[in-house]
Amino acid sequence: MQKNIYNEQTGISYTLQGDYYLPDLTLPAQKEERHIGIWGQRYLRYIREHKKALYTSLLTSGKLQSYLADVEEQAQRLFDRLMKQRAELEGITETLKAGNQMEWIRRMNALRSAVTETVNAEVIFV
Structure with missing residues (x-):
């Protein structure tokens, strides 16, 4: 044979x-090698487990890397914008950081968790 x-x-x-x-x-x-960070990795894991047709289509067409990079950029922009807006709204400033570092850390960690949940709900798990 x-x-x-x-x-x-x-x-x-x-x-x-x-x-x-x-x-x-x-x-x-x-076609291109773009950065895929935590948001892109989360989205990849989500579509692998829950949206198999989309994952297979992107993978076989060669567009997966580019698509994940776009999701990464979109999620990161939303995260940065929400962190800045909510920090200003809640009065988390550099003055607070200089005066009471532990309080600043506590409030920033709580804010980061809330913003992460928002980004997950609006961009990642859709």
Whole structure:
């Protein structure tokens, strides 16, 4: 038996693996390499588990990396904007940081948790 065969009708080559010929398929190359941070990783985990059709479609089309990078940027912009707005609204300032560091840390941690939940609800888990 031949190790490799080529089907001219489909344009796919096959390689012998044991008793079966398996197609030599590869994913399309990613066009760009962009940063995927915590938000992109969270979204990736979410679509892998809950939106399998979307994940498979993005993966096989070669657009997964770009899509996750877009989600990362959108979520990070929302996070930064909400942190700044809510910190000003709640009076968490550099003056508080200089005067009472532990109170500033406590309030910033609470604010970060609240903003993270908002970003998760509006961008990640949709």
